[in-house]
Amino acid sequence: MINEALREIDRGSAEIIDNERIEKLLKAYFEEGKTYTVKAGFDPTAPDLHLGHTVLLQKLAIFQKYGARVQFLIGSFTATIGDPTGKNITRKVLSKEDIIKNISSYTTQAFKILDESKTDIVYNDDWLGNMSAADMITLASNLTVARMLERDDFSKRFKSNTPIATSEFMYPLLQGYDSVYLKSDVEIGGTDQKFNLLMGRQLQKAYDIKKQQAVLMMPILEGLDGVQKMSKSLGNYIGVSDAPNDMFGKVLSISDDLMWRYYELLSDKSLDEIESLKKGVQEQTLHPKKVKEDLALEITSRFHNGEAAQSAKAEFEKVHAKSQIPTDIAEFRVNEDIWICKALVDCALEPSTSQARRDIKQGGVKIDQVKVSDDKLQLSSGEYLLQVGKRKFAKLKVN
């Protein structure tokens, strides 16, 4: 039993620190029914979760299956301060109202995966917000500048002359202090969080907590491009609340190599099953497209339902494989004759008439399946099916 649980917990993880602690916690659970806490921090600045986040959530759900209470920590304190320098652009400082608004949509999405009855949502400004300057200094004395600079991204930024604000030095300390306050038994996070996660252990020790938290790090999920990490700002993400058609299509668009990564981190299939799929593809008994479709179906059903996933699949085949017209097309109407370029802008198919002209010149615009060659075309009354590229459609009715 314990071994099985450990295997599931270990699956896909990049690194586990203090695995023994986890073993002991599981043992206590299986033998005495003792629960324990697993902490994971989330940043409420972006209201939309994507699959990169769900890698962690799925891991948390596994822990819940084996006796854990999840401490779903919202970094409400850190978010109100804002990250002053970040990369190039100052991160927006969020007001409390914004955060609260973000969080409710955040948690609704999260509970598609997590067991709500085994989850405690906690906000770190409950304890960090009341810290005095003296408390802060005490906390800060636990960390030397040299040690701080060892942190990978700080040292990189330091070397490349990218600014580092002093307040950023506080982040790992504050995050670590969260673990002190919550007395977490385990904390999980991405590999990029290693420094902060370890800080939790160090601070727990400094603040006389007997057992330090075990740390489990999950790899960072690559985005659709297969190179950079999945993030909303890079636009290479699959959002938890993406429409079924988008979700399905996006999964299918990943490369064959990346597909295995997604299988490992996102699928509920066992590692053995995945291995045999891989073998099938290698031996050419299985078509990679089929395997990818199955993954797309699994993921789409998870966030929507089986039926929606199947129809997304049908829709995808219709539009792409057979290059037919999708079922749902936005409709627009205008009351007088309209210039084609203007019409494309009005239907939100193009950002500007200039861009519309260019696309017409390149043969990227179709009306009723026929290429448009005249960029001065006037549309008089009637109904038109406008198309830009392969996947942007709109119906336009001119009176």
Place this chain on the structure above:
RNA sequence: GGUGGGAUAGUCAAGUGGCCAACGACGGCAGACUGUAAAUCUGCUCCCUAUGGGUUCAGAGGUUCGACUCCUCUUCCCACCA
């Protein structure tokens, strides 16, 4: 506080008085090809009913026939020194 360097389109980054709507890279869009919205190749990539017009190079002024380029002030950033 002192000294020096910097701010150019979605991003990075050329351009040091007219040849600049501004090289290049990435991204994005379109075309071809494909099991795919992948890879590859090609074209495009400020706005405007447009063989032309308008607005751009941190902001505000100035010099000049003419400024991204020179001058002044302002804002922000970086480095070194203290």
